[in-house]
Amino acid sequence: MDLLQKLNEEQYKAVTHIDGPLLILAGAGSGKTRVITYRIAHLIKNVGVPPFAIVAVTFTNKAAEEMQNRIKALIGPIGESVMIKTFHSLAVYILRRHGEAIGIPSNFTIYDDHDQESVIKDILRDMHIDPKAVKPSMIVEKISRIKESNHYIEGGDITPLLPKFHSFNFPEIFTQYHEKLKAANALDFSDLLVRTVQLLRNKDVLHMLQSRWKYFMIDEYQDTNVAQYLIAKYLSSGTKNICVVGDDDQSIYSWRGADIRNILNFEKDYPNATVITLHRNYRSTEPILKAAWHVIKNNYKRKDKKLTSHRGDGEPIIVCTANNEYAEAEYVINTIVMLKHKEGYTNRDFTIFYRTNAQSRIFEEHLRKKNIPYVVIGSVKFYERKEIKDIIAYMRFIANQHDTVSFLRIINTPARGIGASTVEKIRDAAYISGVTEWDIIANSQTYSFKLSPALTAFKDIMQKLIDKAKETPQHYKLSDICISILHDTQYTKSLEEENSIESRGRLENIDAFVNSIFEYEHLHPQATLDEFLQDISLLTPADETNGTQDTITLMTVHNAKGLEFPVVFLTGMEEGLFPHANSSDTEEGIEEERRLCYVGMTRAKDRLFLTAAEIRRSWGSIHYKEASRFISELPSQLCQFTSFNSSYDLWDGPQDSSFDKFIAESVNKNKNIRNEITSSQFKVHQRVKHPSFGIGVITTIQGQGDNVKLTIQFLNGFTKTFLERYTPLEPVT
């Protein structure tokens, strides 16, 4: 079949490897996705493996969807039967069908981190622990790490692992948390993986699955944790046809329990494994690839390797220092406008990366000001908006009346006169009788619970909706229930009456949500309410991307994994931010930050810009920032160093005195530099012409010999510093 002709030697070897364990070490941009999809196509078309016998696991649903489409493009509609999922969605698939074997009802609800926090807050309150003494999010984090640890999975005593805090009893919280989830018939993200491991230890279940699934492919294997590792291991234990793909240089999730040893020890785990290294990079120009290598080579803990570039020479990496974070944003957006104009790029060619979500705001403000369309991946996710979560909570409660978190969310939303004290009474009654809150309301006589008129009204509305969900035929069930919720609970009505700018926005979001349900119904005509809820609870940030519009993409570097863009801006390259201060204490932390930097840099195809701010405002005060150590790791002959100062004052109101002081100081510094004697062929105040920035005036000359740097103020507002020997400048009279 001709699909094999489009592969290089190593790719060909990987694709045509059929049986037995296979490790593909795929460097950045080495055609990893192509190898996975072609291998699947090859197995089906040339080897005769039935599509349903193949399982591929990727990192995001988006990646899974894309892979499914690529496979369908290669082999036709039959590619639909290949099982392509994330670990979490694969776990849901398995648990829904076989979970009963370990006591998990198939209609379980999935609690996201927000739901988990609500549960923890509840527990803290019940235990009379001051919620300020400890962050619930921190407890959630600890619980997840413990649950996904090898020790917990193997049934060991976890008490010694539990952190000891002076004022409260962590083991007790841990126990109560589990009881609450069990009572709510809910599983959290960790449970999905850990319970699946437990289930796969049941021989009957395992054999049932293995009779169907014969070939396994795991993408981003360097970022798997113990539970994921075990799921892959058990599933493939029958045939040993496991193919894993990864790159230890791109492991960026160790803080979430990912264990890089999974990929480093693959050959030990599977002694007769074939190992293929993909080292030819087809994505980035040579300077970009070289520069990225110069950064990553500083990591002590890595397999030494070097990618070869197959794209040839390109533009140098541009490193820009801006005087503050607003100037940084201005520089990035000016450069985008300039490149669009001069080199014909369109919005979708650009991406802005940053280390923390909070950094996106300033870029957004500037983009809005300039009327440039953009999407932010991951920050305020659509499904995390209040109104959407409210509707979903109604749907979840209708599907599962044990779901306490959802119940508490909806009981007085929209406000219907059921206050905190009433809710408290219901909860007490439920606790005393050992039943759910809904039981108390639905069968109030049994528990001699006095219902207020407001509660009776709530009960009637919910009872009607629950009954309706049972009776409605499948094919229009979802939209029908959703619209009934919006109507019967007066949710839309209360927003319409509010009639504020905000409520209008919410109504628009609800409209978008209803439309998405219609769309979903069309794609999955047989989907039940449970299935719908499970699908949306596993949606990841990258899944929200709208691929059709010409927009600039903004995202954290973590979200950038697996993507590529012609022009990449890697922003906030400052000590304390990237590498982040919280990771800078240990060598391991710095190495992971460095890998993150490597991932960011290697997303770029043609152009790479690194930017830093000298001053950044955070927590309301001003901080002087030093350039990131990763910048100093770049080889200077591959880079152009420049600076950008905001041409006008972006700060509203009276300026902070320390800011003024800093400006005064740096002006002084520049004065001294300006008087340095240099060996440049140019002079200060001379007019020159630059091929891409046009005409400007030299304001500063510094350095000696090969290191002469020229700072030029251009007519178009840019101020840049160039190394003279790399910059073709013409004198202008």
Added chain:
DNA sequence: AGCTAAAATGTTTTT
């Protein structure tokens, strides 16, 4: 019960 205004608190990265 529900709203407004003051206070507290928070920034790592996410399936």
Added chain:
DNA sequence: CATTTTAGCT
């Protein structure tokens, strides 16, 4: 500084 939580008032 900006968002979220709480207190206090009506």
